[in-house]
Amino acid sequence: MADAIKVLLVDDHQVVRRGLRTFLEVQDDIEVVGEAADGAEGVDRAEELQPDVILMDVKMPGMDGVDALRRLRELDNRARVLVVTSFTEQRTVVPALRAGAAGYVYKDVDPDALAGAIRSVHAGHILLQPEVAGVLLAQEETNSGTGRAGSLTEREREVLGLIADGRSNREIARALVLSEKTVKTHVSNILMKLDLSDRTQAALWAVRHGVTG
Numbered sequence: 327m328a329d330a331i332k333v334l335l336v337d338d339h340q341v342v343r344r345g346l347r348t349f350l351e352v353q354d355d356i357e358v359v360g361e362a363a364d365g366a367e368g369v370d371r372a373e374e375l376q377p378d379v380i381l382m383d384v385k386m387p388g389m390d391g392v393d394a395l396r397r398l399r400e401l402d403n404r405a406r407v408l409v410v411t412s413f414t415e416q417r418t419v420v421p422a423l424r425a426g427a428a429g430y431v432y433k434d435v436d437p438d439a440l441a442g443a444i445r446s447v448h449a450g451h452i453l454l455q456p457e458v459a460g461v462l463l464a465q466e467e468t469n470s471g472t473g474r475a476g477s478l479t480e481r482e483r484e485v486l487g488l489i490a491d492g493r494s495n496r497e498i499a500r501a502l503v504l505s506e507k508t509v510k511t512h513v514s515n516i517l518m519k520l521d522l523s524d525r526t527q528a529a530l531w532a533v534r535h536g537v538t539g
Contacts, residue, residue: 330357331448334377334405336368336394338386342433346381346410349437356444365389369397377405379448384411384422395425406447410435423526429453450494452526477519483537485512489525490532 333356335343347358360375362368366389372380384391395407409422409430419430428447431440443453478486488498495509522528
């Protein structure tokens, strides 16, 4: 399965990990490459195995999922993290998204929907439940004024609109006939000008202020 999506499971409950593995191993395009029982072990395994996607629980003993996400960002690990949680409270999920998660699903998610979520975040998309998106949008309204949009060049607005559509850098490069390196530069400029920290915030800002691809 050379082209399979490599997945790392990080959850302190062995039964949960076993259930996830059992289902995912029957997917032709997904390969479970490892497991970890807490955030610290998850970070170590992510560095060792270099998975494409990490399924990460939030509440774990020792290093929890949010701290693990922050550590992965510090290490510039390329894996996309999909939070798999039984907690629905916004105070639990929002910090994970702020720390760099590409999205989240609940542990009672339909198996086929979980596989679809893995494929989606691997493709560069962001998965947000409506209630959490609403909270993040409200925060972006507070933290970022509409006047900042005027500092963006026309090309940066185009890139921002495509980010809001969930496009990856590769897809944006293809759509605008640019190199991926140029797209990365535009993304960095957008984040700097709008005083945002990541693509999730940029996508939400774009939706809130009507910048579309």
